[in-house]
Amino acid sequence: xxxxxxxxxxxxxxxxxxxxxxxxxxxxxxxxxxxxxxxxxxxxxxxxxxxxxxxxxxxxxxxxxxxxxxxxxxxxxxxxxxxxxxxxxxxxxxxxxxxxxxxxxxxxxxxxxxxxxxxxxxxxxxxxxxxxxxxxxxxxxxxxxxxxxxxxxxxxxxxxxxxxxxxxxxxxxxxxxxxxxxxxxxxxxxxxxxxxxxxxxxxxxxxxxxxxxxxxxxxxxxxxxxxxxxxxxxxx
Amino acid sequence: xxxxxxxxxxxxxxxxxxxxxxxxxxxxxxxxxxxxxxxxxxxxxxxxxxxxxxxxxxxxxxxxxxxxxxxxxxxxxxxxxxxxxxxxxxxxxxxxxxxxxxxxxxxxxxxxxxxxxxxxxxxxxxxxxxxxxxxxxxxxxxxxxxxxxxxxxxxxxxxxxxxxxxxxxxxxxxxxxxxxxxxxxxxxxxxxxxxxxxxxxxxxxxxxxxxxxxxxxxxxxxxxxxxxxxxxxxxxxxxxxxxxxxxxxxxxxxxxxxxxxxxxxxxxxxxxxxxxxxxxxxxxxxxxxxxxxxxxxxxxxxxxxxxxxxxxxxxxxxxxxxxxxxxxxxxxxxxxxxxxxxxxxxxxxxxxxxxxxxxxxxxxxxxxxxxxxxxxxxxxxxxxxxxxxxxxxxxxxxxxxxxxxxxxxxxxxxxxxxxxxxxxxxxxxxxxxxxxxxxxxxxxxxxxxxxxxxxxxxxxxxxxxxxxxxxxxxxxxxxxxxxxxxxxxxxxxxxxxxxxxxxxxxxxxxxxxxxxxxxxxxxxxxxxxxxxxx
Numbered sequence: 140x141x142x143x144x145x146x147x148x149x150x151x152x153x154x155x156x157x158x159x160x161x162x163x164x165x166x167x168x169x170x171x172x173x174x175x176x177x178x179x180x181x182x183x184x185x186x187x188x189x190x191x192x193x194x195x196x197x198x199x200x201x202x203x204x205x206x207x208x209x210x211x212x213x214x215x216x217x218x219x220x221x222x223x224x225x226x227x228x229x230x231x232x233x234x235x236x237x238x239x240x241x242x243x244x245x246x247x248x249x250x251x252x253x254x255x256x257x258x259x260x261x262x263x264x265x266x267x268x269x270x271x272x273x274x275x276x277x278x279x280x281x282x283x284x285x286x287x288x289x290x291x292x293x294x295x296x297x298x299x300x301x302x303x304x305x306x307x308x309x310x311x312x313x314x315x316x317x318x319x320x321x322x323x324x325x326x327x328x329x330x331x332x333x334x335x336x337x338x339x340x341x342x343x344x345x346x347x348x349x350x351x352x353x354x355x356x357x358x359x360x361x362x363x364x365x366x367x368x369x370x371x372x373x374x375x
Numbered sequence: 376x377x378x379x380x381x382x383x384x385x386x387x388x389x390x391x392x393x394x395x396x397x398x399x400x401x402x403x404x405x406x407x408x409x410x411x412x413x414x415x416x417x418x419x420x421x422x423x424x425x426x427x428x429x430x431x432x433x434x435x436x437x438x439x440x441x442x443x444x445x446x447x448x449x450x451x452x453x454x455x456x457x458x459x460x461x462x463x464x465x466x467x468x469x470x471x472x473x474x475x476x477x478x479x480x481x482x483x484x485x486x487x488x489x490x491x492x493x494x495x496x497x498x499x500x501x502x503x504x505x506x507x508x509x510x511x512x513x514x515x516x517x518x519x520x521x522x523x524x525x526x527x528x529x530x531x532x533x534x535x536x537x538x539x540x541x542x543x544x545x546x547x548x549x550x551x552x553x554x555x556x557x558x559x560x561x562x563x564x565x566x567x568x569x570x571x572x573x574x575x576x577x578x579x580x581x582x583x584x585x586x587x588x589x590x591x592x593x594x595x596x597x598x599x600x601x602x603x604x605x606x607x608x609x610x611x612x613x614x615x616x617x618x619x620x621x622x623x624x625x626x627x628x629x630x631x632x633x634x635x636x637x638x639x640x641x642x643x644x645x646x647x648x649x650x651x652x653x654x655x656x657x658x659x660x661x662x663x664x665x666x667x668x669x670x671x672x673x674x675x676x677x678x679x680x681x682x683x684x685x686x687x688x689x690x691x692x693x694x695x696x697x698x699x700x701x702x703x704x705x706x707x708x709x710x711x712x713x714x715x716x717x718x719x720x721x722x723x724x725x726x727x728x729x730x731x732x733x734x735x736x737x738x739x740x741x742x743x744x745x746x747x748x749x750x751x752x753x754x755x756x757x758x759x760x761x762x763x764x765x766x767x768x769x770x771x772x773x774x775x776x777x778x779x780x781x782x783x784x785x786x787x788x789x790x791x792x793x794x795x796x797x798x799x800x801x802x803x804x805x806x807x808x809x810x811x812x813x814x815x816x817x818x819x820x821x822x823x824x825x826x827x828x829x830x831x832x833x834x835x836x837x838x839x840x841x842x843x844x845x846x847x848x849x850x851x852x853x854x855x856x857x858x859x860x861x862x863x864x865x866x867x868x869x870x871x872x873x874x875x876x877x878x879x880x881x882x883x884x885x886x887x888x889x890x891x892x893x894x895x896x897x898x899x900x901x902x903x904x905x906x907x908x909x
Contacts, residue, residue, distance in 0.1 A: 143793065150764055154786030159793060208793055212786075236789055241672070255796070257789050263781035264676030265807055267732060267758055270777055271665065272684065275816045275846055275881055278861045280806065290859055290868055292791075294798040318857065320843055320869050322805075322885065323812075325797045333801045335812045335885075351798040353843065354869065355857065 140165050142205050146191055146222055147212035148175040151238065151259065155210065156184060164208075169200055191222040194229065203229035211237035211253070216244035220251050227252030289356040294325075295363055297348045303366070306344050317362045319354035378488045382476050385469035402464050405457070411660070417539035420457070423450055424536055454515045461511070465502040468495035510534045545649065553641045560637065564601070564630055571597040571623045578615035585612055601627040654689070654707050658723050661687040666728050668713035668744050669735030670697040673760065673781065677732065678706055689722055714743040716751060724751050733759040733775070738766040742773050749774025805885070814843070815891045817882045817898070824901045831872035838894055840886035844868040847880040 141164050145152050148170045156166060168179040169189040180186045189196040191213070202209065209226050211219040219237045226233055237253040239245045245256055269277040297303055303311075313319040323333040326347050333351065334342065352359065388394050403410040427450045475491035502508050514535045537543035550557065576593035579585045586609045587593050596609045600623050611617050658664070664687040667674050674690065678701065681688050690701045691713040698710040711718045713733075724731065731748040733741040738761060745759045759775040761767045762782065770778045792799045804810040819825045825833065835842050845852075848864040857868040866883075867874070876882075884891055 149782070151782035151786040151789075154783040155790040155793075156786075158787050158790035164793070210789060210793075212789075236792060238785065238789070255792055257785050257792070259781040259785035260672035261676050262785050262788060263734075263760065263779055264673045264680065266779055266784060267673070267677055267734070268680045269806065270758060270779075271681070271686070271730060273814075273816065276806075276814055276883060279844070279846070279859075279866050279883065281861075292795065292798045292802055294795045314869055318869050320841065322798075322841075323801055325801065333797075333804070333810070335810075349797050351801045353802075 141207040142167070142201060143208045143210065144169055144200055144202065144206045145210040145212060146170065146189075147210075147214065147218075148172075148179045149212060149214060152210065152212035153182070155212070167200065191218065191225070194225055197225055197229060202226050202233065206230075206233065208234040208236065211235065213238070214240075216240050216248075220244065220247050223248055223251040223253045290354070291356050291359060292351070292353055293359045293363075295350045295352060295359075295366055297344055297346075297350065297366065299346050301366065303344050304346060308342055308344065313352065313354075313362070317354065317358045319352045319358050319362060322351045322353055325349045325351065378486070381472065381488065382486075385472045385476070388469040389473060398464060398467075401460050405461055405464055408656075421536060421539050423453060424533070426450070428533065451515060454511070458508070458511050458515060461508070462499060462502055466495070466498040468499070471495045471498065507538050510538070549641045549645050550638075552645065553637050556637050560630065560634060567623070567626060567630070568594065568597050568601060571601070571619055575611060575616050575619045578613045578619065579611055582612050586610075597623065600624060601630070603627060603631065651709065654709065655721060657707060658689060658727070661723075662727050663729045664688055664723070664727055666691065666713075666719070666722050666724060666731045666748075668692070668731065668733050669740070670694075670701045670708075671734070671736050673734045674732075675700070677734070678704065682706070691718060691722060714740060714747050716747060719744075719747060719751055724748060724755060728752075728755060730756040730758060733757065734779075735760070736762060738762050738769075742766065742769050745770055745773040745775045811887055812885060813888050813891065814883065814885050815888075816846070817884060817891070817895060819876050819878055819880045819882070821878055822902055822905075823878075823898055824905065825876050825898065826878050828876055829872065830870055830874045830876065833876070835884070835894075838886070839890055840884050840894060842870070843883045843885055845870050845874065845876070845880050845882055847877065849877045849880065851877060852880075 143159065143164045143166050145156060145166060146169045148168055152168070156168065159166060166185060168176070168184045168186045169191075170176050170179070170186075171188070171190045171192075173188060176186045176188050187200055189200050191197070198204070200206065209222075211222045213219050213222065216239060219239065223235050223237055226235060234255075235253045236255045236257065237248050239248055239256045239258050240260070242258075245258065248256055266277070308321065308324070311321065313321045323335045324342070324344070325333050326345065326349070352362070354362075400412075404412045404416050407413055427447065430446060471494050472491045475494065476486050479486035503512070572590065572594040575596060576587060576590055579587040579593070587596065592609060596611075599606055599609075600620060603624070611620050665681065667678060667688055667690045670678070670690045670692040674692075674697075678688065678690060682704075687707075689707045689709060690698070691709045691711060692698050692701070693710075693712050695710060698708050701708045709718060709722055713719060719731075722728070731744070733744040733748070735741055735744075741759050741761070745757050748755060748757050756777075757775045758777045758779065759770045759773075760779050760781060761770050762780075764780070764783070767778050767780065788799075788803075805812055805814050830842070833842075844857075845867045846861065846864050847867065852858075852865065852867060852874070855867050855870060855874060857870075859866040859868060884894070886894075
């Protein structure tokens with residue numbers, strides 16, 4: 140079980156927390172404001188009072204030890220930058236996701252060591268733009284994918300020793316066998332951008348490939364299961 | 376008998392659609408400031424005038440050429456037509472007659488044809504005597520041979536140019552706002568000229584070698600000196616005359632600078648208003664534009680994306696700082712409070728606007744603007760931003776069609792990213808057109824060959840396109856699985872090969888931009904081909 144630390148308790152982090160699959164991740168909500176902590180505690184989250192300015196506090200919650208991912212949800216860019224910087228110094232491997240409000244701070248956060256930046260204003264603007272320009276697609280993603288329906292986006296890592304390595308993508312027959320749509324393949328080890336399957340249906344799977352798929356939750360689960368179980372269906 | 380005939384004719388005109396259409400057409404062509412036809416017409420007329428002036432100048436230096444003569448005739452006909460059409464469009468005589476007639480019938484008195492006609496003609500005379508009409512007439516008359524003497528008035532053609540641009544009217548409007556100051560200055564200048572004229576005449580006239588022979592010479596000298604032009608053809612010789620010159624020159628410096636400052640002040644005061652008018656005038660030409668209320672970070676980002684798409688929009692903001700930022704980008708702006716009815720109305724909420732975005736950082740303002748917009752226009756699409764969760768319902772109540780919650784979306788995406796960073800980056804890249812692969816929709820429109828085709832017949836994989844699903848409101852598809860309710864429609868994810876397309880279904884396709892465009896082209900071409908066969 141991966142441990143996730145969430146700094147800053149506010150509507151945004153609340154939304155994030157409620158979306159995170161609590162079966163897969165163990166969350167801890169941290170804030171330097173006792174009132175926020177109390178509120179989070181009332182909502183049933185695991186909480187701890189921690190001052191982001193103190194390295195001892197950060198160490199005490201487990202940064203540099205067992206925390207895998209850190210969310211910086213503070214409402215001030217400067218606080219997020221400070222937290223990112225301190226956490227990065229404690230743990231070089233930590234995955235840091237930070238909220239950024241002004242474009243100037245984005246660069247600073249990246250330098251400080253954040254892995255992913257999320258700009259609520261930009262996202263909001265994109266959202267509105269999509270609504271205006273492509274209402275149909277925007278609706279689908281709102282309702283089906285990001286919404287509470289079970290249509291989901293998922294990534295499936297091909298294990299190194301998998302029997303699938305060397306197989307052609309079209310042989311997977313995801314669409315008919317599993318009712319899944321394969322959007323693309325990424326290989327993080329080779330650090331190459333996403334290859335879209337539409338382009339080239341004959342590409343072979345190699346070690347370290349990650350399949351990006353779209354489909355109903357239970358089909359995704361079935362497919363994942365099969366990938367782990369050496370993919371017997373295809374053979375049959 | 377005649378009277379009856381005229382009244383009958385008037386009724387006939389009133390009921391005639393064709394007459395009305397023709398009149399509206401000419402009104403748009405000649406007088407309607409907002410119409411496109413007028414601007415083309417104006418440019419053409421300016422061209423004709425410049426050409427005719429060119430021929431006039433040519434004739435001054437050369438023998439009159441026959442070609443020039445024909446051209447002159449043609450221009451004259453056009454001018455005359457224009458004049459008559461303007462006269463015709465100016466008022467509706469038949470309506471005036473009918474009004475009189477109905478009034479007489481109502482009061483049960485005798486209908487006086489004479490009174491009605493007098494009224495109608497008075498309206499027409501009103502036009503004939505208006506300054507522009509006089510100029511128009513003077514521009515036509517000189518070409519009439521017996522009136523050759525009026526050739527001087529050909530210069531009026533030049534004045535006619537003013538008719539086709541708003542600059543002259545604008546200038547006079549600006550001057551009119553400073554009427555009091557200008558009048559005071561004129562009176563003062565008048566006195567000064569009078570005093571200078573009389574005194575220099577008194578001093579200089581008795582001198583034997585003086586050039587000031589008459590009072591007119593004296594006035595001419597005074598004005599030339601006052602304007603700081605000073606040709607030097609007349610110069611004062613006496614001490615007295617020179618003293619007058621010194622005083623006049625010193626005073627005139629003051630007058631000129633005063634005059635300039637009045638003009639500058641008038642322009643400065645009027646400029647923001649003029650700019651705003653230009654904004655509105657430009658808005659009038661737009662169709663389907665978007666009103667953006669609030670130019671903060673979100674507004675900034677949306678405006679950037681919309682301008683990339685070539686979508687027209689107008690920004691309303693209360694803060695001067697934001698407006699200046701928007702102006703620097705060259706966007707159309709209104710510096711005012713978007714919650715006021717008149718501001719939204721002049722921004723075109725009931726005329727041409729398709730969507731209102733209420734995206735300020737303040738929920739109170741957003742709710743208020745949403746409410747105002749909905750109140751003003753029942754059908755417009757309103758998209759609002761809710762910064763706090765508890766205000767979402769208030770915004771829906773106020774009449775918003777969509778409510779966007781920036782912080783919640785961001786939180787949601789952050790959670791999504793945690794679970795599957797690779798998939799997340801891939802899909803957001805596609806959604807935001809950052810990759811070469813895009814997601815687009817294709818509508819199965821009326822007459823398209825796609826109608827009633829099973830998906831297996833639609834060669835998508837061959838074209839390197841992936842079908843994600845089909846959006847449809849058609850109940851015929853209900854039996855298919857993987858159905859997701861999206862508003863009033865259903866999204867059928869990964870439909871089977873036997874899925875049969877119906878009209879108004881929407882295909883959601885993933886592929887390269889040009890691949891999708893090519894597919895669209897094919898559909899269109901197919902339609903044209905089959906259309907020709909049938």
